[in-house]
Amino acid sequence: MTEVPKSGLTASDKAAVLVAQLAAKTIRKLGLGLGSNLPGRIARKLSPSVLSHLSSQSAKGVVAVTGTNGKSTTSGILSEILRTAGFTFAHNRQGANLVTGITASLVESATWQSGISADMCLFEIDEAALPVVAKEVKIGTVLVTNLFRDQLDRFGELDTTAKLISAGISVNHSVAILNCDDPNVSQLVSDEKRFFYGIEDAADATDAAHAKNQELAYCGKCGAEVAFRRVFYGQLGHWYCPSCGNERPAPQIVARDVEVFPTSSRFKLQIGATEESCVLPLPGLFNVYNALAAAACAHYLGVSNQAIRYGLKEYSTLFGRSEKLTIDGKSVIVQLIKNPAGATQAVSSCVKDNRGRLLIAINDNLADGRDVSWLWDADFEQLAVSPRVKLTVSGQRAEDMAVRMKYAGYPQDKIVCQPKLEQALNQCLSEMEEGETLWLMPTYTCLLELQKMLKNMGVAMSCT
Numbered sequence: 001m002t003e004v005p006k007s008g009l010t011a012s013d014k015a016a017v018l019v020a021q022l023a024a025k026t027i028r029k030l031g032l033g034l035g036s037n038l039p040g041r042i043a044r045k046l047s048p049s050v051l052s053h054l055s056s057q058s059a060k061g062v063v064a065v066t067g068t069n070g071k072s073t074t075s076g077i078l079s080e081i082l083r084t085a086g087f088t089f090a091h092n093r094q095g096a097n098l099v100t101g102i103t104a105s106l107v108e109s110a111t112w113q114s115g116i117s118a119d120m121c122l123f124e125i126d127e128a129a130l131p132v133v134a135k136e137v138k139i140g141t142v143l144v145t146n147l148f149r150d151q152l153d154r155f156g157e158l159d160t161t162a163k164l165i166s167a168g169i170s171v172n173h174s175v176a177i178l179n180c181d182d183p184n185v186s187q188l189v190s191d192e193k194r195f196f197y198g199i200e201d202a203a204d205a206t207d208a209a210h211a212k213n214q215e216l217a218y219c220g221k222c223g224a225e226v227a228f229r230r231v232f233y234g235q236l237g238h239w240y241c242p243s244c245g246n247e248r249p250a251p252q253i254v255a256r257d258v259e260v261f262p263t264s265s266r267f268k269l270q271i272g273a274t275e276e277s278c279v280l281p282l283p284g285l286f287n288v289y290n291a292l293a294a295a296a297c298a299h300y301l302g303v304s305n306q307a308i309r310y311g312l313k314e315y316s317t318l319f320g321r322s323e324k325l326t327i328d329g330k331s332v333i334v335q336l337i338k339n340p341a342g343a344t345q346a347v348s349s350c351v352k353d354n355r356g357r358l359l360i361a362i363n364d365n366l367a368d369g370r371d372v373s374w375l376w377d378a379d380f381e382q383l384a385v386s387p388r389v390k391l392t393v394s395g396q397r398a399e400d401m402a403v404r405m406k407y408a409g410y411p412q413d414k415i416v417c418q419p420k421l422e423q424a425l426n427q428c429l430s431e432m433e434e435g436e437t438l439w440l441m442p443t444y445t446c447l448l449e450l451q452k453m454l455k456n457m458g459v460a461m462s463c464t
Contacts, residue, residue, distance in 0.1 A: 044103055050106075051136050054106040061121075061139075064168075066168070068147050070293070073282070077312065081294060081311030085311070130169075142168065142174045142175070145290065146182045175300070178197075183248070184235070199236075199288065200254050202232055202255075253295055254269075255288060266280065267288055271305055284346070287322060319451070327459055334447070336441075340374050340378040344382075353439070355437060357436055359424055359441070361393075361395040380405060384410045392427065
């Protein structure tokens with residue numbers, strides 16, 4: 001076994017950092033990408049121990065954010081709160097959340113001579129990658145957002161994803177910060193130390209009979225299907241077991257009086273006996289949950305209530321996650337969609353904007369998930385209630401999306417089908433009137449195409 005020197009890095013670690021950093025600079029200089037994955041592969045090839053050795057140098061340990069939806073936004077909000085509180089940290093801000101991307105982000109933050117000098121490492125980690133990373137990295141805290149069906153061709157059903165997350169937490173006996181409103185999350189790792197967050201009430205709450213995209217959930221004690229007293233979205237709400245009385249755990253961090261608007265949200269954040277009035281520059285209940293998760297983790301890490309409130313208010317969006325842009329003087333909001341629950345929530349924010357236009361772009365490449373049947377589970381019917389002048393659908397599966405909107409009840413003569421994304425974007429921008437906002441909802445590879453198009457137009461998206 002190679003002896004690790006006092007600097008924390010071996011000779012092979014130092015070579016890995018130096019070569020990988022050079023590779024990242026070359027990739028960006030040649031315009032070949034962001035250099036968020038390949039440098040990590042190179043580093044790991046040169047030194048398989050580099051991720052373990054670099055991450056162990058952080059003074060306060062490693063925090064991981066995982067779950068189906070909201071990983072990037074939650075870790076982004078948490079990073080803003082930590083920055084406000086004066087912490088230094090290494091963070092895979094570009095969202096490359098597999099082991100190679102996480103390695104690349106650490107290499108980016110390091111110097112080849114001595115490695116990293118940061119209070120902590122903050123990693124967004126893919127659900128399936130969590131147990132892989134946990135075998136190399138001692139993760140002190142794992143924050144879990146939610147569990148929804150996503151990329152069934154890759155993950156399978158929810159119980160498989162839940163087992164992967166549980167395994168990742170158990171490797172290091174990490175502290176688990178869990179969404180108490182999601183029965184599939186709040187019942188994870190009952191033998192580990194757990195800390196809960198949840199919403200108490202919200203203007204958009206509904207009853208279980210009218211909930212959309214609700215995943216099946218079962219009681220961890222008796223196996224009966226759980227029921228709900230109140231639902232916020234999907235299967236997130238105040239759940240209980242009608243058979244044995246098991247119920248939603250009491251949260252230590254609570255959001256009350258939640259209100260969501262077309263481009264922002266506000267709520268009261270209760271931490272123990274204290275209450276803070278919070279403003280979030282993001283729309284949608286799903287983003288309130290992201291903010292609440294970040295606040296819960298920050299509080300557990302010792303951040304003050306004031307720093308949490310200020311960090312929420314000052315948060316600047318990440319790449320394609322409710323990202324606000326100005327293109328030729330026109331207002332644009334970009335929201336990545338990739339599964340039924342996320343798409344439903346994105347659309348629910350869009351329909352609140354009575355001056356909005358909408359462009360939905362769907363690809364079915366490997367990174368998107370080959371199976372696009374999820375389009376039929378998302379609640380696009382919301383759009384048919386007050387149809388816009390025109391709805392544009394684009395991407396490789398533009399025609400599938402057009403058919404989906406037809407069956408959603410959207411007027412067929414108001415659906416524009418343009419598979420070529422660049423042409424669809426230019427047409428939408430040219431038709432916009434003063435005061436309107438264009439909502440762009442792309443799948444992942446469409447988002448990458450969009451980033452390149454905007455770069456050629458002189459518009460840089462976040463983290464690029």
